[in-house]
Amino acid sequence: MDVPVCSEAIKAVDVNAEKFWLVILRKAGVVSKRGRVVDEQRADIFQNLGVPELEFRLSCQGKRENGGGQDHVARAQIWLHVAEASSKGDYIADLSAATMYRLNPFLPKEKRFASPLDSMRDRMDKSELTNRPCTNERCAKGPDGTRGIIESKHPGAKYCSPACRALANRGYSSLRAKKVARRAILA
Numbered sequence: 444m445d446v447p448v449c450s451e452a453i454k455a456v457d458v459n460a461e462k463f464w465l466v467i468l469r470k471a472g473v474v475s476k477r478g479r480v481v482d483e484q485r486a487d488i489f490q491n492l493g494v495p496e497l498e499f500r501l502s503c504q505g506k507r508e509n510g511g512g513q514d515h516v517a518r519a520q521i522w523l524h525v526a527e528a529s530s531k532g533d534y535i536a537d538l539s540a541a542t543m544y545r546l547n548p549f550l551p552k553e554k555r556f557a558s559p560l561d562s563m564r565d566r567m568d569k570s571e572l573t574n575r576p577c578t579n580e581r582c583a584k585g586p587d588g589t590r591g592i593i594e595s596k597h598p599g600a601k602y603c604s605p606a607c608r609a610l611a612n613r614g615y616s617s618l619r620a621k622k623v624a625r626r627a628i629l630a
């Protein structure tokens with residue numbers, strides 16, 4: 444049996460099994476980021492010990508849930524535990540309130556915990572998202588004909604107004620505009 448293909452036994456006991464399959468294989472050190480088996484011995488260990496353990500724990504969890512829907516956090520702990528138990532290191536970290544984010548790879552997006560990285564990114568985003576100039580090269584909506592400031596705090600916002608967006612997206616492509624501008628500088 445090919446390890447990168449999700450075990451049918453696990454699919455039967457967890458609706459997210461296929462989603463987490465490559466994640467657990469990576470964490471256990473069985474496959475590379477691309478899903479290629481990089482450690483045959485580790486693959487055997489995972490197949491013979493990890494998978495039965497995962498199946499047993501997830502089916503017990505299913506009994507505890509008793510048809511009341513999957514308890515995502517309890518299940519993420521099982522996935523992480525088996526991943527760590529199947530990996531090279533023999534250290535299995537205890538989870539605390541501050542380290543619950545370690546379950547994130549095994550949680551649906553909307554159930555994830557905030558990680559220290561998230562709050563750092565948040566702080567950076569907030570400062571980076573103020574005072575950004577409009578990316579329309581011909582924008583002159585700021586004071587003294589400078590570019591206007593983007594008011595939206597959305598990281599994807601690029602223009603100061605719908606008019607600028609329309610102008611930038613119209614036939615005259617920004618790439619061509621850049622080329623023309625560069626040629627003008629060189630000339």
Ligand SMILES: [Zn+2]
Nearest residue numbers: 577582603607
């Ligand atoms: Zn603008």
